[in-house]
Amino acid sequence: MSAPTVSSVPVPSNVPGPVPGTPLDPAVVADLHRDIRSTTGQTDTVIAPFTGDGLHELPLSSTHDVADAYARARLAQIGWARAGFAHRRRVLLRAHDLLLARREALLDTLQTETGKTRGHAFEEVFQVLSVTRYNAVAARRVLRGQRRRSGLPVLVRTRVRYRPKGVAGVITPWNFPLSLAAMDVVPALAAGCAVVQKADNQGALSILMLRRAFIDAGVPADLWAVVTGEGAVVGEAVTAGADYVCFTGSTPTGLRVGRQAASTLTGASLELGGKNPMIVLDDVDPHRAAAQAAYACFSSMGQLCVSIERIYVQRGVADQFLREFVTTTRALILGSALDYSTDVGTLTSPEQLERVTEHLADAVEHGATVQAGGRARPDLGPYFFEPTILTGVTPAMRCFADETFGPVVAVYVVDTEQEAILAANNSEYGLNASVLSGSARRGLRVAESLEAGSVNVNEGYRGSFSAVDAPMGGVKASGLGRRNGPEGLKRFVNPVTIASATGVLALPSTGAEVARLERPMVLLARALKAVRRR
Known part of the structure; x- marks a missing residue:
């Protein structure tokens, strides 16, 4: 469903009018709130940085909401992965076009939530378009299965395929809500994964508008869930439930996220602080x-x-x-x-x-x-x-x-x-x-x-x-892992090596059979070195 306009959706009586000096339609805000997984009944007042006034009352999520989001996302991910690269490419490119068509609303919301200038907001929106287009087009080339050289030529064929990891837990900050979300969420979707995203409260509306374009383009609603709330509670629940974790934020918080992910041997990419x-x-x-x-x-x-x-x-x-x-x-x-x-x-x-x-x-x-x-x-x-x-x-x-x-x-x-x-x-x-x-x-x-x-x-x-x-990322205390490029896509898949015997010659299974093959195998090793075969 497209984001409603003031003419198409009546303003509920309990929704306050827009903050003076902001362009946000309260009916649109209320509609976006319905996309948040929230059963707590609690809200947080999000301010408008330009004025300091309350901008909207953001619904907050619980750990129960996070668990429900993961359960639904895992079911949705099965069908999304099976749909294949061509389907995902079409959906993501439709999302690209919707984002381009809705750029003025995105710019208004981004400025109102973050206090950016129009120029700096446009820089972020353009980045989202680039990230979406790149991952839609590049995913098949980067992640399709490919043959690899066998250690036993003629006798065994070897192939590598990439299997989506499942559900990515994405935790994003308030400062660049659109581009930092897109650089983690879009490659996860392109790779065949689902996403549960913990949005910072201050940037939640921008993220919800971003997500709405992808849902309208054909991404299943359960495939990309957005939760809100306190990082120490909701953020930890997102990390605990993930098959892969993406975090952007301060170095102290990133270290805590990394330790929590490591405790379950869950992979993580962490983009942290810088000087x-x-x-x-x-x-x-x-x-x-x-x-x-x-x-x-x-x-x-x-x-x-x-x-x-x-x-x-x-x-x-x-x-x-x-x-x-x-x-x-x-x-x-x-x-x-x-x-x-x-x-x-x-x-x-x-x-x-x-x-x-x-x-x-x-x-x-x-x-x-x-x-x-x-x-x-x-x-x-x-x-x-x-x-x-x-x-x-x-x-x-x-x-x-x-x-x-x-x-x-x-x-x-x-x-x-x-x-x-x-x-x-x-x-x-x-x-x-x-x-x-x-x-x-x-x-x-x-x-x-x-x-x-x-x-x-x-x-x-x-x-x-x-x-x-x-690839983009840091060294030393600025983080680990990389987003963007082939490296950013490969975060969200597990490589699986599949080797199959050709049947041309049975591999040895007894000591006597190995002894008979020792000399030919030594000659083969020397020949492969001579022709510089890996």
Whole structure:
């Protein structure tokens, strides 16, 4: 069923009107709420970040709801897996077209729930389209069965097939609800799995709108269930019931999810925190480098796992770069418009504002200098905060090594490439990194030395983030496993090796028979080596 419009569905008397300044139709919200597995009768007030007002009362799930979702999903998954690649491809491509047709409603909802600008929201919607299209088309090529070379040529044939793991448990955060959901859910569906997803309350409406497009396209409703609620309760139930776990969030929570999954030998992919570095080499155009740096640091108000929080700039260009970076940052337009007239939105919650404010206050108290920004903007909305550039940051400050996850970046001056590389790698994290250089060859050479799951040259994060045919993930405390690309699809299947005897010659079954075959087999081993046969 398509998402209803205000003209097609009457507004129930107990549904409040829309929050001032938001485009959300209360009838549509109430209809989406019915897609949540919830029998508790309890709700949570979700705020509108632009205003701080209550946006809607989200129904909450229980562990019983999670168990019911898994039971229904397992039944639905049997038929979905048997339907085959061609059927799944058609359904997913229909979902792609529905998402494209509904993009304005998706953008409105995403901005209203997260406080993003229209441009940053569009970046996320476009990512969902790319992920859906890629997995729909690539799944058969990546996951179809294939012949492999036998260890006993002529005597045995060997084939590998891929069997869907069953039901994936997906836990997603509030900051990029659409794209982070799609990068786990869509490949699971394309591989023949079902999904039980624990949505963060703040991003639940966006996820429900995403799911509705897939259901309308032909995905069975029970195949993709959405639950809500407290992570320590509902999230643990999702992890406990899963045949494979996908988690995106903080490193401390990810470690708990990983330990819980490991206790039952359940596989998991975990994309966790980052303290992502950028290296600015001394051959850059300072103006262009500053524009790249500003977008990489302040997109979605820095509430992005791959955004840049540390910049190491070579001394030869440091003064010019910092001057241009400050000018560019101060010129960014903050606002809550539901169009493309603003450059930066708002922080999403009071907790985010508190964290950013505490990191900044601690840095200034210990001697850091604010070069740009550094102020909350309650005149624009309760959680607005100016994009902030710091210099003089030292290890004594919380923002030196801890992830701020907000619009605060520290700039450091270094003398050499090697010093920059060592400083960039001196972190417990390793999610994303960036190198800006006037020479692509030089930039690539420096990129080869950085310890991160993805590295962008002359770009901040969008190059690797948008490369849906390439793996994405972290090293060190930034996680394990990969999403996107063939690696992202293969997470959701178990490879099964099937070997069959040809009957040309019976394999030996007694010591005497092995003795007779020893010499021919040795000659065969030498021959295979001579022709470089694996």
